[in-house]
Amino acid sequence: MALNKTEGLALDEGERLAVDFVEGILQPVPTCDTWEQIWNFQAQPDDLLITTYPKAGTTWMQEIVDFIQSEGDADRCRRAPTHSRFPFIEWKIPFLASVCWGSWYDHVKGWWDAKDRHRILYLFYEDMKENPKREIQKLAEFLGKSLDDEVLDKIIHHTSFEVMKQNPMANFSSVPAKIMNHSISPFMRKGGDWENHFTVAQNERFDQDYRERMADTTLTFRF
Template identity: 55%
Template sequence: MALSKMEDFKFDGKERIPVDYVKGIMQTIPTCNIWDQIWNFQAKSDDLLIATYPKAGLEQAKQMPSPRTLKTHLPIQLLPPSFLEKNCKIIYVARNPKDNMVSYYHFQRMNKALPAPGTWEEYFESFLAGKVCWGSWHDHVKGWWKAKDQHRIVYLFYEDLKKNPKQEIQKLAEFIGKNLDHEVLDKILHHTSFDVMKQNSMANYSSIPTEIMNHSVSPFMRKGTVGDWKNHFTVAQNERFDEDYKKKMADSSLTFHFQFS
């Protein structure tokens, strides 16, 4: 939705779309300008909504058959009420915050439709403080985790999708009421693998003008791995992050895998 009025801004290598706040959550100005339209969006009962914190993955879910598949990065408190009122099926995907932070940092570096992230050190502080578009990662994942007990929400983890994609895709298929035979499942596994999707113009955002997304700075689909945060975090940053994470997640039963054993 924020892309709808990008023609109002000039991308000359310096300018970025400005931001403001909606109910305390940072959003780009084009989103803020049409917030009433977003909030009053009318969902249909057979809509399938995919919800993620930015750069948390599951682009492949877009390719699964459905009457209407929509995607949002909104935290649960900003979700248009009609989705819950119509009892829509919602797929939420969460990614461990360290890898999520790294991926989001590189995404902001290449995407001029978002604020400039600054240095890695500056971005580290912004992320911990929740001063990024779509708000705090901690609040986002906890909010949707709590909502899953009251609504038709299947909560998936990016790390599980990487480790056992067949099992997770079968879980998704059952959730949306699709019975997949082995041949179809194998085709989905192939076409939704990271390496194949990275070459797919329908998934890698290569069709978006360079003035908006500069893939030479960082590709939209960069690595898609688990544990890449180790190549960015200093020892001091990791210790500080862990201490902050322990405090902010103390009131939740959510657990994440930060690397594969």
């Protein structure tokens, strides 16, 4: 495995996050330094792995899973920040030819193919937004939990964007500003507003790229 030193990524004014390449994928140096451990990670039969592409609802799913496991106990879910309750592993597995910060296309298609060979529950952000109760119930059943309507409604409330944004155990406000400066870019950012960032030309380029890269899969997304 060759690591090629490259320029850092800006963290804050005057500071930069050191990065390197692992098998052609740009990663933070701490990830590179522990790559052998990550590569050799062996999940246990009762482990639960939340595998999401960065900024694709990861924290939302973590909170929902914790609330399901805690059967709606909000106090228990405030026992520690999200990043302490859910250790992150930026990793690679045999049936997925990319790591966490690699190609989004490879990530979503790889796990879509893998779901037919492994016990994987594939969830969609659009479905979660449309009917959170239905999707949380589906996830609870996958985890072997039977939750009544009162608990489900409590989970929906506590894992809503508005509540999580104010929750210091979920909004990453406990992370030092030199690592994550919320005044520059808040961690809790409401999605679905691509029209405010893409020009018409950029959107056309994206649509074309999406059609080409997703032509070889049965996976479809609602927009």
